[in-house]
Amino acid sequence: MLFNSSEFIFVFLPFAVLLHFALARWSVTAAVSATTLTSLLFYAWWNPPYVLLPVLSIAGNFLIAHAMRAASESTTRRLLVIGIVANLAVLGWFKYGDFVLSIVEGRKPGSPDVPLALSFTTFVQIAFLVDVWRRRGAVNFPLYAMFVAFFPHLIAGPIVRWDELGPQLRDRARYRVDWNNIALGLTIFCLGLAKKVLIADSLSPHVGPVFDAAARGEALTAAAAWGAAYAYTAQLYFDFSGYSDMAVGLGLLFNLRLPINFAAPLRATSIIDLWRRWHISLSRFLRDFVYVPLGGAAGGPARRTINLFLTMVLGGLWHGANWTFVLWGAFHGILLAVNHVWRQWRGRRTPTQAARFAGWCATFTAFVIGMVLFRAADLSAATTMFQAMAGLGGAPRAEAMNVAWDSWGMRVGLIPEDFVRTWIGANWSVVGSLWTAAALAIILFVPDTMELTNYREGEPHSDWRRNVMWRPSPVWIAGLLVLFGVAYANLLRITEFLYYQF
Amino acid sequence: MLHPRTFAFALLAGAFGLLTATMTINYTLDPQYVFGTPLTHLDENANYRFHRVREYQAQRDKVDGLLFASSRGRAFDADLVARKIGAGTVAKFDVTAGMITDHLPALEYVLRDKASRGEKIRAALLLLDIDTFGKLPATNVNIDSFLPPELSGEHTARFWWRYLTVFQLRMWRGIIAHRWRGGEQATATKPWPIDGRHLATAGFGGPVLRRAAPDALLLANDSPQVKLLVNTRPNLAAHLALVARFVALCRENGIQLTVATTPMRADRSFLYDPADLRDVVERLSRVAPFWDFTAPPWLATDIGYWDDSSHFTPTVAEMMLNRIAGSNAPGNFGTLRRARAEASR
Secondary structure, eight states, rough: OTTSSSIIIIIHHHHHHHHHHHHHHHHHHHHHHHHHHHHHHHHTTTGGGGHHHOOOOOOHHHHHHHHHHOOOHHHOOOOOOHHHHHHHHHHIIIIHHHHHHHHTTTSOOOOOOOTTHHHHHHHHHHHHHHHHHHHHHOOOOOHHHHHOOOOHHHHHHTOOOHHOOOOOOHHHHGGGHHHHHHHHHHHHHHHHHHHHIIIIHHHHHHHHHHHHHTTTOOOOOHHHHHHHOOOOOOHHHHHHHHHHHHHHHHHHHHOOOOOOSSSSSGOOSHHHHHHSSSHHHHHHHIIIIHHHHTTTTOOOOOHHHHHHHHHHHHHHHHOOSSSHHHHHHHHHHHHHHHHHHHHHTTTTTTHHHHHHHHHHHHHHHHHHHHHHHHHHSSSSHHHHHHHHHHHOOOOOOOOOOOOOHHHHHHHSSSOOOHIIIIIIIIOHHHHHHHHHHHHHHHHHHHHOOOHHTTTSSSOGGGGGOOOOOOOSSSSHHHHHHHHHHHHEEEESSOOOOOOGGO | OOOHHHHHHHHHHHHHHHHHHHHHHHHOOOOOSOOOOTTOSSTTTOOOOHHHHHHHHTTTTTOOOEEEEEEGGGGGGGGHHHHHHHSSSSSEETTTTOOHHHHHHHHHHHHHHHOOOOOOOOOOEEEEEEETTOOOOOOTTTTTGGGOOOHOOOOHHHHEEEEEEOOOOOHHHHHHHHTTTSOOOOSSSOOOOOOOGGGOOOOOOOOOOEEETEEEEEEEOOOOOOBBOOOOOOOOTHHHHHHHHHHHHHEEEETEEEEEEEOHHHHTTTSSOOOHHHHHHHHHHHSSEEEEEOOOOOTTTTTBBBSSOOOHHHHHHHHHHHHHHHHHHOOOSEEOOOOHHHHOO
């Protein structure tokens, strides 16, 4: 079941929320257990037999955590290692088995059938085991099961921590209806839904033909390659941040505050800043569980560079078993290293407006280039895209077009046909360029959901917002209903969230 | 400032009001004619995938022949098809924008149904459209193209939920406007907005119609303009595999299968690269022998044989059936194609 489906919005969600609070009046454990079960039902909607995987995983991790509490220091450490290895082994089996075999056999990796949510629940549970190892606190099974299975974050994050959700789950006051949170949650959910359905899904049909053509090895124009790269960047941002907004909104309906995942990352003026604002919950996991254990910045600049690089490569690989993701991670590792060197050389001088603008241009362009690796089907397709972006695509004049977006404009003379055939090519369009420009303008100039609603939860660096603008007012009701209505009108074209594949 | 509870209730009331209104309108107007309400009837917006299954179910005990086609198959008379392919009663599965992705589930369903009743299908005619073969199918994409639960395997509640809750303002407006005017058919309405990936080729830039003789309209313009659209065929290999599966199923069940391609009017075939069309024909012939009904110029350019740019008339359908049955048919129309390996066997 998807957040952007009518059965979720009108049937599952009201049922789950009402059941939770109705049972909470009677017993907190009953409410927690019921929400865990509805969350597993939510998961099973996708593929019922696969629900066994999170069930077994939750039970297994809980048993390990339970054993760790009572064990001696050395045994606890061994149990922690066993738990982490077991979690990673399951992830590796499903996600990286074919990739490793492909390296051994010298062939192209296939597309493994990875169980939904596996990548996210693996990280959530590893973080939990480490937390138990550090604190040795008591863990209650129903609370733990809900912590992992809670459907708002189950499929694609945010990657929650036990130390931020556990205390909330234990707080009995949170099992009473809080209309402030419900009003705010509905608002954030509507805004996220609109981002996903109205913007991300509108960009998707423009992005696909160009990357598909690259995968077929067809020559592309520079405009098509750059256009699709920008469009995909915007699509991914609106898709994933829309999903994350919906998750936060859903959490609030249950009186739970989930951490934010995005803090207007595409306005960042450096790549370091960008990674503090993009997929924040993954960044902090990688920082705390990969970068810091590797030594972090403790060993000096050279060691930090190596650690950063390794962390980002692993982060890339987490997104998928494909060399494109490995290269994407490595690319960002290099960018971060360069950024650190630059900062060291520059010192603590306050940048001028012009320097900030230059920083934004460089950061954004580098990120867009990286997105080509992220979206391309394989390295060959990525190479085709990069060649085209460098003006070396060698695309001939398009005699036949593969997309029809400009046909009306050409017919009525608004769009010069010769310009399209020569400069845009068969797979991109002027209409696609305009949509992309509009989406980028929204990214840059319209306040973000969390900025609008003043929702602050998670990392300190996500506290960057300006003014509180949201109020429970009639104007907001009207605006949200219009947004919801337009999104609802487009719900038949249900598309999965891009991050479901990871 | 409102109280948060008022704010939340107002939002929920708006959302659920929208849902209730949508469900009421969909049930009342029934744009895809799935609820069987009296305001609508089987017109071009109906879900033919749903209706053809219901029609089959209504006469399932008599059916021993099958016709699978896109909407082009509507030119075929079921009784005539039955006579020509050697069946008693033919059930038609001619569905809007139908492709092998629709035909194979329908065949599988009929075979399951017949097997459960201890009955058999004797013959089948499979019509494929070369222009759309291998492209992204409409199956389960547009609101008028969802397979019924018997074919798709999805839960019945999901199927009905979708038709109750889909927001289709243009359809509603069209139907109401047409009823208001006292029209019999809601043909002015367009189907549910089609996903950009499924856009059909736009029909401009091709030959122009002109009246060449008092009783004939010919497609003129001998200097072809540049083609605007040639969609790629991302699913060609997958669709060929589905055809192979279709052929194998017929063979396993002792069904006399005839495969044929449908003819295209000149202005439609103009939009396609001839080499691309030849390639599809060639690859299809490697999967199964089939009757290639590529329209010869006398047919492709005479508008008298066409209802519109895509659909031919019953006269053409009859010519095709005659050719398949081996009786008289105009020259150059219909060639039995089989791959060399197949022919030598």
